[in-house]
Amino acid sequence: KQEVTQIPAALSVPEGENLVLNCSFTDSAIYNLQWFRQDPGKGLTSLLLIQSSQREQTSGRLNASLDKSSGRSTLYIAASQPGDSATYLCASRGDTDKLIFGTGTRLQVFP
């Protein structure tokens, strides 16, 4: 059974810092891995989706990498801003065709 874990659970940083959020999964037989952002009391916003054949994806200040063999993905946020404050969730999709979500990282960027 796939288990997805995110470290750290919470992170508080000053504005401008570069950040790395970690996601690990136990079953490397995944089709893709996706990163989401969730604001308090809101739904999910998809940030990046990495196919199993890809190593990384980039969108603006965000870069996500995938290493299937080690069961890890990282989300890199460059030059963090207060508006980046949210919970970040990673989710893997495997042969069950279901998204298995990680435990989340609550990020706070203060001015």
Place this chain on the structure above:
Amino acid sequence: GAVVSQHPSWVICKSGTSVKIECRSLDFQATTMFWYRQFPKQSLMLMATSNEGSKATYEQGVEKDKFLINHASLTLSTLTVTSAHPEDSSFYICSARGLSFYEQYFGPGTRLTVT
């Protein structure tokens, strides 16, 4: 990207009553819809998966007679929480996927409070 809506965004009901939550795909046909629940400061847990015109497939531990799911059209799925109790209070999020793409799009969620 594709848009998924949910209604209502929040609802308060008394214990023992039933509540219906709607999930709509606004600009695409959703062949598959997913229902999740999320407790405070926890991640999303899949409750059930439904394909248009078919019965929903429930995850282990989810009571199908309590959480009724209907996916009668390609743009609408409903979740009915029957005989709600305070422990059913949670954030319910739906997600939809179309036939031509595998990415899921999520609704804004519905906050259910049972008093």
